[in-house]
Amino acid sequence: MxxxxxxxxxxxxxxxxxxxxxxxxxxxxxxxxxxxxxxxxxxxxxxxxxxxxxxxxxxxxxxxxxxxxxxxxxxxxxxxxxxxxxxxxxxxxxxxxxxxxxxxxxxxxxxxxxxxxxxFDDVSTNKAEALIDALYNKNLEDVLGENAHKDIKPSPRRKFFEKLVYNRLIK
Ligand SMILES: [Zn+2]
Ligand SMILES: [Zn+2]
Structure with missing residues (x-):
């Protein structure tokens, strides 16, 4: 128009x-x-x-x-x-x-x-997205640093994901 x-x-x-x-x-x-x-x-x-x-x-x-x-x-x-x-x-x-x-x-x-x-500051959103990308690409070392080589049990891992998604949604 x-x-x-x-x-x-x-x-x-x-x-x-x-x-x-x-x-x-x-x-x-x-x-x-x-x-x-x-x-x-x-x-x-x-x-x-x-x-x-x-x-x-x-x-x-x-x-x-x-x-x-x-x-x-x-x-x-x-x-x-x-x-x-x-x-x-x-x-x-x-x-x-x-x-x-x-x-x-x-x-x-x-x-x-x-x-x-x-x-509008979408830095938090970008960070969460970068983490999720890294996880899907299995570059866990990049994301978890020194924790990368520890055995991650399903429960804390699940919590980690839930927190990520939650943070993304409320920002
Ligand atoms: Zn109109
Ligand atoms: Zn007016």
Whole structure:
């Protein structure tokens, strides 16, 4: 979907949003500069900005030093483009819930959520994955160090796996 050219009102606080042109990605993001600080991304736009290495200088510039009004994040938002209720969806990162329009694909993020998604630390997940990879590849020495040559009985080993999987799921 092409960038929406009309001024749209914020789905959270109903103030007119400001279009911020993102040079690197060549898209405009609607930012609620005079209200709650929320951001509306058109279909597929968000994936251009959700990793920490991706450039969001223009957004960072316009929101810097501003204080935004508080909004109820649990409220159902109405897509400002299609006028249908948006659906709360986990972003898969940092437990952040975003509002998604299933009709046009627009995604609304409350103030601060973009930062949380971008800086989500998945080091723990990576470590657990590396351990599981190593175990499946039978490189146990790499994983267990000096314990590698000790006989591992099924029970502690099972506990080890359970702990690994548990840690992965709750992080
Ligand atoms: Zn707003
Ligand atoms: Zn929509």
């Amino acid at each position: 092409a960038d929406n050219k009309d001024v749209i009102n914020c789905p959270a606080c109903d103030k007119p949003m400001t279009k911020v042109y993102m040079q690197g990605a060549d898209v405009s993001v609607d930012v609620c500069l005079d209200g709650c600080g929320g951001m509306l991304f058109d279909n597929r736009e968000l994936e251009k900005f959700d990793e920490e290495h991706e450039n969001i200088d223009e957004i960072a510039d316009v929101i810097q030093g501003k204080t935004f009004e508080h909004v109820n994040e649990a409220e159902v938002r109405i897509c400002p483009i299609c006028k249908v209720p948006m659906v709360k969806q986990g972003s898969g990162k940092a437990g952040v819930q975003i509002d998604v329009c299933n009709t046009c694909g627009a995604k609304f993020l409350d103030n601060g959520e973009l930062k949380k998604i971008r800086t």
